[in-house]
Amino acid sequence: MSDQEEQQATQDPVPKMEDANAPINIKVVTSSGEEVFFKIKRNTKLSKLQAAYASKVGKEVSSIRFLYDGNRINEDDTPASLEMEDNDTIDVMVEQVGGSA
Amino acid sequence: MYVICSPRPPKPFIPSFDQLRISARSKDNAIEHLLRPKRSPLPTSLPPEDEAQVEAFLSDQAFRVKCGRETVVHKDLQRLRPCQWLNDEIINFYGALIMARWEAEKKNRVAEKENRKKSSRPGHQLLDVHYFSTFFWTKLVDQGYEMGRLAKWTKMFDIFAKDVVVMAVNHSNSHWTAAAINFRKKRFESYDSMGFSREAVFRYLRVFIDTEHRLRKKQPFDFTGWEDYTLSSTPQQENGYDCGVFTCQFMESLSRGEESFNFTQSNMPYLRKRMIWEIGNTKLRDD
Numbered sequence: 001m002s003d004q005e006e007q008q009a010t011q012d013p014v015p016k017m018e019d020a021n022a023p024i025n026i027k028v029v030t031s032s033g034e035e036v037f038f039k040i041k042r043n044t045k046l047s048k049l050q051a052a053y054a055s056k057v058g059k060e061v062s063s064i065r066f067l068y069d070g071n072r073i074n075e076d077d078t079p080a081s082l083e084m085e086d087n088d089t090i091d092v093m094v095e096q097v098g099g100s101a
Numbered sequence: 102m103y104v105i106c107s108p109r110p111p112k113p114f115i116p117s118f119d120q121l122r123i124s125a126r127s128k129d130n131a132i133e134h135l136l137r138p139k140r141s142p143l144p145t146s147l148p149p150e151d152e153a154q155v156e157a158f159l160s161d162q163a164f165r166v167k168c169g170r171e172t173v174v175h176k177d178l179q180r181l182r183p184c185q186w187l188n189d190e191i192i193n194f195y196g197a198l199i200m201a202r203w204e205a206e207k208k209n210r211v212a213e214k215e216n217r218k219k220s221s222r223p224g225h226q227l228l229d230v231h232y233f234s235t236f237f238w239t240k241l242v243d244q245g246y247e248m249g250r251l252a253k254w255t256k257m258f259d260i261f262a263k264d265v266v267v268m269a270v271n272h273s274n275s276h277w278t279a280a281a282i283n284f285r286k287k288r289f290e291s292y293d294s295m296g297f298s299r300e301a302v303f304r305y306l307r308v309f310i311d312t313e314h315r316l317r318k319k320q321p322f323d324f325t326g327w328e329d330y331t332l333s334s335t336p337q338q339e340n341g342y343d344c345g346v347f348t349c350q351f352m353e354s355l356s357r358g359e360e361s362f363n364f365t366q367s368n369m370p371y372l373r374k375r376m377i378w379e380i381g382n383t384k385l386r387d388d
Binding site: 062067069089097099100 | 234343
C-alpha cells in the first residue's frame with residue numbers, strides 16, 4: 001500500500017474504496033532505454049498493457065518479456081497484485097537465443 | 102661335505118616390468134578414487150516409462166507448465182529436440198527449477214532440525230543458491246546497475262548470505278555461457294562450452310558486487326582473496342547448437358557444489374531428454 005493511500009485511509013476511509021482502482025502511470029522501458037508510458041487502472045490485468053505495447057511497437061507478444069523488479073509478469077498480474085506504485089517502471093526484454101559463438 | 106636335504110627355498114619374487122606397471126597403475130587408481138570418487142557415468146536413455154512421457158510432452162500442442170513466475174509452452178519445449186538452440190524461456194525455467202529445489206531443501210532442513218534428525222538424503226549437499234534470469238546480464242551490460250535498476254532485483258534477499266549465485270550469460274544473441282559468484286570459494290566463475298575466457302564476465306560481476314555491497318552494506322566490497330576462475334577441463338561442445346544445454350547443466354552442477362562436471366558432448370542427447378522430463382514434471386531428477 002502506498003503512503004498516499006495510507007494517508008487517505010487515516011483521513012477518510014470512503015475515498016480509499018474509490019481510489020483502490022484509480023489509474024496509475026506506468027513506464028515501459030527497453031534495455032536500450034526507449035520509454036513508452038501507459039495509464040492503467042490498478043485492477044486491470046497487465047496482459048492488456050502487454051498486448052497494447054506489443055501492437056504499438058509492432059511485435060508479437062510471445063517474442064517479448066515483461067519484468068517487474070526482475071520478476072516475470074504473469075498473465076493474471078495487475079498493478080495492485082504486484083503492489084506497483086504510480087510512475088513505476090516495467091522492463092521489456094526481447095526473446096534471447098543461443099547455440100554457439 | 103653338507104648335503105642340503107631341506108626343500109629348496111622359494112625363488113625370490115622378481116616382478117617383471119609389466120607386473121610392476123600393472124601394480125603401480127592399480128595403486129594410482131586407488132589413490133585417484135580416494136581423492137576424486139568417480140560419479141557413475143550418465144546413462145544414454147531414461148527409464149522406458151519416462152522416455153514415453155518425454156515423447157508425450159513433445160507432441161502435446163497444448164503443453165504449458167509453470168514454475169514460480171516462469172512458463173514453458175509447446176513452442177519453447179521443441180527447442181530441446183536435438184540440434185535446436187535454446188531460448189531464454191527454457192533456461193529461465195531451468196533456473197527456476199534449481200531455485201525451487203533449494204527452497205524445498207531449506208524447508209526440509211528446518212523440519213529436520215526440529216526433529217533433531219541427521220539425514221543422508223540426496224539433498225544434503227545442495228547449496229544456498231540464487232539464480233539470476235538471463236535478463237540480468239543483459240541489463241547489467243546494456244544499462245548498468247543504476248540505470249538498469251538492478252537494486253530492485255535483490256531487494257527481497259541478502260545476496261551476500263548466499264553460498265553461490267548462478268546465471269546464464271547470453272552473448273550477442275548467439276551463445277550461452279554460465280557464470281557464478283561463489284561466496285564459499287571467493288571466486289567469480291565463468292564456464293564456456295566453446296572454451297573462451299570471458300574476461301568481460303569477471304569485469305562486470307566485480308563491478309556489480311561492489312555496487313551492491315556499497316548500497317546494502319554501506320562500504321566497498323572487500324575483494325581480498327577473490328579470484329577470477331574458470332575450470333580448464335570445462336566440457337566442450339563439438340557442434341553449433343548445444344551450448345544452452347551445457348549452460349543449464351553447468352548451473353545445475355554448481356548448485357550442488359560440484360567442482361567438476363560429469364558430462365561431455367556425448368551426453369547431450371540424453372541430457373536434452375532429461376531436461377524435457379524435468380521441465381514437464383517441474384522437478385529436477387535426482388538419479
